[in-house]
Amino acid sequence: MAISCSCFLPCRKGSERVPQKNIKTFGFKGMSLVRHKIEQLIKANVFSEIVVSTDDEMVMEIVHEFFKDEVLLIERAPQLARSSTKLVNLVMLVMFVRMNGYCGRM
Numbered sequence: 092m093a094i095s096c097s098c099f100l101p102c103r104k105g106s107e108r109v110p111q112k113n114i115k116t117f118g119f120k121g122m123s124l125v126r127h128k129i130e131q132l133i134k135a136n137v138f139s140e141i142v143v144s145t146d147d148e149m150v151m152e153i154v155h156e157f158f159k160d161e162v163l164l165i166e167r168a169p170q171l172a173r174s175s176t177k178l179v180n181l182v183m184l185v186m187f188v189r190m191n192g193y194c195g196r197m
Contacts, residue, residue, distance in 0.1 A: 095139035098132050100125075101181050103172055104147035114149045125150050129158055142185050146172035163188075 102113045102125055109115070112124055119127035125143070132141050143154055146167040154164045165188050171180060 096137065097140040097142055097185075098138040099182065099185060100128065100132070100141065100143045101178070102143055102145040102147060102150045103167070103174075103176075104145065104150070105172065105174065107174055111149075113145075113147060114153065123153055126153050126157055129154070129162060133158075133161055144171075144181055144184065 104111075104113075106112045114123045114125065116123055117127075122130070129141065129143070132138060140163060141158075141161065142163045142165060143150065144165045144167050145151060145154075146169065151164060151166065154162050165185060167181070167184070171184060
């Protein structure tokens with residue numbers, strides 16, 4: 092049996108230390124941080140699935156424009172986009188989506 096491994100990339104809009112860090116370019120060949128990170132994950136070729144969970148419409152646009160066939164995008168509800176949100180709650184959201192087909196690839 093083949094082993095599958097998913098990569099979960101949480102991208103919250105309201106970063107407190109570096110505002111809008113996921114959509115800023117940090118010298119990554121003019122790419123945003125989130126685009127650069129997803130490209131690295133795809134290039135690593137070790138994950139059977141890459142899942143991005145976000146409440147940021149700009150991140151959603153980046154994922155849709157560049158990775159719509161390679162990344163499962165899950166829009167995060169406001170109550171799960173707080174700085175106090177626990178990672179386990181986000182993982183549970185991903186599990187719910189995967190089990191119930193709640194949302195699909197954009």
